[in-house]
Amino acid sequence: MIAGTERSPRKPKGRGAERREEILDAAQRLFTERGVMAVTTREIAAAVGISQPALYAHFHSRDEILVDLCERSFRALAERMAALPLGVRDRAGFLEMCRVYIDFGLEQPDAYRVAFMLEAKASEAAQLEARILAAGLDTFEDFRARLAQLVDAGMTRSGDARLLAQSLWSGLHGLVSLLLARREFPWVDIETLVARHLELLADGILATDPVTPRR
Amino acid sequence: MIAGTERSPRKPKGRGAERREEILDAAQRLFTERGVMAVTTREIAAAVGISQPALYAHFHSRDEILVDLCERSFRALAERMAALPLGVRDRAGFLEMCRVYIDFGLEQPDAYRVAFMLEAKASEAAQLEARILAAGLDTFEDFRARLAQLVDAGMTRSGDARLLAQSLWSGLHGLVSLLLARREFPWVDIETLVARHLELLADGILATDPVTPRR
DNA sequence: CGGCTGACTTATCAGTGATAAGTGATCAGT
DNA sequence: ACTGATCACTTATCACTGATAAGTCAGCCG
Numbered sequence: 001m002i003a004g005t006e007r008s009p010r011k012p013k014g015r016g017a018e019r020r021e022e023i024l025d026a027a028q029r030l031f032t033e034r035g036v037m038a039v040t041t042r043e044i045a046a047a048v049g050i051s052q053p054a055l056y057a058h059f060h061s062r063d064e065i066l067v068d069l070c071e072r073s074f075r076a077l078a079e080r081m082a083a084l085p086l087g088v089r090d091r092a093g094f095l096e097m098c099r100v101y102i103d104f105g106l107e108q109p110d111a112y113r114v115a116f117m118l119e120a121k122a123s124e125a126a127q128l129e130a131r132i133l134a135a136g137l138d139t140f141e142d143f144r145a146r147l148a149q150l151v152d153a154g155m156t157r158s159g160d161a162r163l164l165a166q167s168l169w170s171g172l173h174g175l176v177s178l179l180l181a182r183r184e185f186p187w188v189d190i191e192t193l194v195a196r197h198l199e200l201l202a203d204g205i206l207a208t209d210p211v212t213p214r215r
Numbered sequence: 216m217i218a219g220t221e222r223s224p225r226k227p228k229g230r231g232a233e234r235r236e237e238i239l240d241a242a243q244r245l246f247t248e249r250g251v252m253a254v255t256t257r258e259i260a261a262a263v264g265i266s267q268p269a270l271y272a273h274f275h276s277r278d279e280i281l282v283d284l285c286e287r288s289f290r291a292l293a294e295r296m297a298a299l300p301l302g303v304r305d306r307a308g309f310l311e312m313c314r315v316y317i318d319f320g321l322e323q324p325d326a327y328r329v330a331f332m333l334e335a336k337a338s339e340a341a342q343l344e345a346r347i348l349a350a351g352l353d354t355f356e357d358f359r360a361r362l363a364q365l366v367d368a369g370m371t372r373s374g375d376a377r378l379l380a381q382s383l384w385s386g387l388h389g390l391v392s393l394l395l396a397r398r399e400f401p402w403v404d405i406e407t408l409v410a411r412h413l414e415l416l417a418d419g420i421l422a423t424d425p426v427t428p429r430r
Numbered sequence: 431c432g433g434c435t436g437a438c439t440t441a442t443c444a445g446t447g448a449t450a451a452g453t454g455a456t457c458a459g460t
Numbered sequence: 461a462c463t464g465a466t467c468a469c470t471t472a473t474c475a476c477t478g479a480t481a482a483g484t485c486a487g488c489c490g
């Protein structure tokens with residue numbers, strides 16, 4: 001498979017930390033194409049143009065690549081959330097925040113799967129899982145803070161922003177993860193389902209709010 | 216089940232189809248103890264007391280064991296649902312149905328994980344995934360039928376039972392799967408979270424219903 | 431008896447994630 | 461300019477995985 005003749009023209013594409021990013025890019029692309037479980041370290045290495053053991057100079061294990069991608073995904077979601085205006089305290093703002101979450105999951109299914117639907121393999125899972133948890137906590141905190149604004153504005157049925165955030169997160173995650181995991185399920189029109197689901201969550205979380213009437 | 220009680224020092228513990236059930240039992244127990252991904256076919260075989268290749272006389276692949284367990288899990292959930300009274304058309308009945316789902320997931324996390332959070336490995340995934348889908352469809356249909364009763368009684372905000380069922384299922388699955396996948400997350404008190412989440416879903420799905428006032 | 435069947439065995443496969451040991455380019459220090 | 465250390469990389473190899481092939485042996489039927 002290896003043509004020895006073209007050994008020399010190998011050009012050091014990325015040195016040091018750049019190579020790490022290269023590997024992560026290739027891994028994410030392969031995971032997207034063929035599924036997280038189906039991609040081997042040899043394939044990832046080949047995609048980058050290096051040998052398989054070379055991966056272990058940059059990552060301690062295959063799972064660590066996954067965890068890094070997980071953190072990446074959470075960061076991407078957090079950035080999308082951060083792009084939202086902060087002070088919105090009406091139903092429309094609530095729906096928009098939810099929509100960002102759902103869209104992120106549906107548009108980047110592989111990233112979402114890696115972030116939320118990853119099963120730790122074993123062994124040193126403790127340490128890696130802790131990193132996943134920490135990454136998720138940051139994103140969740142942003143989420144909670146935004147809900148707290150609605151709570152402070154007296155717009156919610158419950159006064160516990162943490163409780164509300166966890167419940168809402170569950171509601172959003174449920175839809176995204178089911179849509180991703182059971183793509184072949186006879187779903188109703190997805191746009192309709194998403195819209196109605198968000199209305200459901202809004203109805204369940206927000207108090208009746210004549211200021212922002214439902215259309 | 217009707218296992219040959221003759222425990223001769225040698226092999227014939229279970230004959231024919233009984234051996235298949237034995238394998239499934241052992242697999243489920245091991246998956247529970249150490250996680251689905253961490254258990255090997257050799258361990259399963261050892262737990263049953265046969266050699267590893269002997270498994271392949273009963274199952275075409277390791278994944279097929281998983282799919283069988285998946286169908287089993289769906290059947291267990293369906294049985295729990297079937298144990299509920301059929302004609303209930305109030306908020307309490309709605310909550311009870313949801314509670315059955317949540318309790319099933321939390322009490323049998325391994326079964327739930329196998330049923331809903333399984334990632335197909337590759338290759339002939341198509342055929343196996345189809346079986347998973349079919350098993351899930353049956354259970355979903357029961358779910359939908361019960362919601363349809365509430366729709367017929369005019370108790371719901373939307374008239375589309377299928378849409379409501381998919382949305383509600385998402386809401387329930389989201390909570391269960393997150394609780395299972397992120398056990399170390401700083402959840403609020405779980406009983407409180409579950410109770411409030413169900414109220415949220417009820418508020419979002421059921422129309423205001425003076426007959427069954429919220430406490 | 432002799433042959434058949436089927437659940438089982440041992441032996442073995444290719445492929446996996448991971449480790450060990452060695453190669454060669456780069457570069458600071460003398 | 462010569463070191464010698466460092467670093468990213470290589471090849472060779474590990475233990476182990478899921479899966480297959482071929483042979484073994486009990487029990488049954490003619």
